[in-house]
Amino acid sequence: METWTGAEARLLREVALRLSLRDFADLLGIPSRTVSKWEAGGAALVPRPHMQAILDTVLERADPAARTRFESALTERQAVPLVQSGAVLGDLVSVTAQVPEFDDLSRRELLRLMTMAGTLIALPGLEDLDWERIEHLADGSRRVDSETLGEYAALNGHLWRVFALAKTKRHTYPLVREHLDVLVSALQRSHGEQVHRELCSLIADLFQLAGEIFFDSNRYTDAAHCYTLAASAGKEAGAYDLWATALTRHAFIGVYEHQHATARPMLDLAAGVASKGNPGLSTRFWVSTVQAQVQAGLGDLAACQRALDHADQVHHLSGQVHTDGWLRFDGSRLPEERGACYVTLQRADLAEQALDAALRADISTRRRGGVLTDLASLGLQQRDLDQLVIHADAAVEVAQTTGSGWVERKLTGLHRQLAPLAGEPRVDQLSQKLASFTTATS
Template sequence: MGLAERRKALGYSQEQFAHELGVDRTTVGRWERGETLPQPPLRPNLAEVLQVDLAELNALMTPAQDALQESSGPPPSDHHGPGELDDMIRREFLRAIAVTGALAALPVDDAAALADGVQRGSSTDFRRMNEHLWQVYQLARTKGTVYPIVRDQLTALNKRLTSRSNAEARQLCSAAGDLFQLAGELAFDGNRYTDAAASYTLAASASKDAGSFDLWACALVRHAYVDVYERRYKAATDVLSAAEKIAKRGDSSLSTRHWVASVQAEAYAGLGHLTDCERALDEAERVQDLGAPGHNGGWLRFDGSRLAEERGARYVQLGRLDLAEKALKAALKQGALAEGQSFRRRGAVLTDLAAIGAKRRDPDQLITYGHQALQLARESSSGYVARRLQGLRAEFGPLARDGRVTSLGAEIGALSTT
């Protein structure tokens, strides 16, 4: 018996199995096809999920390991070296990040000017293009429609960096740091965590070279988010600690440091640290003391408008269900009155309310909110909402014997997380 057979015998789909381990579904596929082997730090958790000891796990991996040794020498670990990673990012992202119809949505004169500006390599035009791309990305109901179409934009940035003055080079690095963050957002929403983390790393590097502390800190926050969603909460707190220090060197009129605190709260909740979580949430809420908007609507969008739902979600993580439900219902009502609330945000609130029903062993609450979140996931094709719902299935517990809950689980299982 191999890894795939053991997984199937325990009733896991690849998506469920990947979720349990905190890895991408594609990573599980590579293990099972014998293309890579799990890294040593992952193996104790892998053995636990498969309900075997480490010796039995090694036996399960023997066919894949033998095949790898015969075909290509020593087995590779599931890790990308710098050169391989750079090549992957170039294939997936570096050539361009944009939106279908982005230029067509602009006035003809503006569209032509932006296209010409990109070809010339003007840092001002790159920044203007980035601003439009963020706007279209945020407004897109289906994130899958957002994909690379502006060929060689980042390649052009790299070329211009070698021939411009130091001042212009810093501005171009800032544009690249901005664009790499958007690349990461596209990957993250598509459940491609490795690609997202790589893009955020490049964004942080470019932002550091640009001397843009707020842009740099935001790249680190997004990188930490990957760790949070893969349940590496301690790793996330380490990255966020660095982001916090960098944000303090930035513009105090911006909301960067408050966004750092908001994500720190999520990491602390994952670690079970109630006091630290509430302290971070309180710091995040101080964003409301800023006189100006405090954000640019692009790579920095934190304005405190979702703090009610964030607090509710953190209380769910910490098991404080009464506090969580009160905050989440307030967020749901507030979102229904607000214009332009994203499917992603509303789906997350509905999923958390369904999770509260599961924890309380209340099938009616679980089904009511679960179906609403499921409908949003279908309408938006959001990988994020789909992932949240996949996680909800792990909360079913004894309610899984209820036929209605079983049906909901089957519908969730049919969702694509990519």
């Protein structure tokens, strides 16, 4: 290498040598926090001259396969266009594909932003603040006006679409964290209560996206922190729908961890908040869908069906019933949601028809993995080993292809149900295949 930066060091560690941060630091003979600092700095951070020589030596001594991986990754990264304010969606997807998952350093940076944002959101007496003085103290930063807010909102929308399109959701995280930094900085220099509230709405939106990234990676505590901040920001903005969706996402963590009784009160709150929102949006119907999952977990078929029937009323709405980001419920997911609820209730007669309809629909690969896992669970309940193994194998392939923590978690739940069939060769083989997910998510 002519000059090593943090970006090349990360490629050497992750792609070429396939080492953990700690093992790579030990190889170089330096503290792991130094490597974290390099990688966080990316292409803008250049290690000192003596470290340049050490990195050269490590690359020279690597085996041929590792050197080939490094050269290929370096060529591919250099071909990726820079993300600029006017970047097209395809450029954003290309960039996120090159970004590795978050580490402890970047998570701490997010917590710093959350702490700052939480303080700024909670500032009392907004009407009494001297906004002109705040502007003067903002190191010459430009005024946050309607045009700037429009740019911020557009980038929020881009990031949600990148998240939806990304094969591995966590690759979206560095871009989200960077834009959160921009929004929090803007919140420090906002001018007037209306701009402050609009910035809070944008922050409520983007912290929900950060939470979704963590949730998909099975980092539920981190996701809960994000959803909590998003709910506070939505409340401050007076954005009832944003506030309700943040509460619902937070409650869904409890649903997913089978803590249904704990999740129910928060969903009741979310339903109350959603009732004050925009009647043209689908928020309240999405809340009902999650409430149906809670009722299924509690074994109440009648209450579950009532909630699903209420959610089905989303089809009576007209116009734009959802956003492209924080609210994406339009009723198209109801067949798979019904199927999942009926599997939980062990009502095979109701579940099979709903899940088959979901599988025939045009759904994302990640959602298909969830439906396949539910069909495998249905096969297990009916002691239909063909259905169990065929659908579970297909779901495993989806999990391996997408890296989705959500699908992996569902497969972990399936694995825990296989014990009664231990000793059956096909089941034992499937159990061994699923064991990797159990280890990763337990």
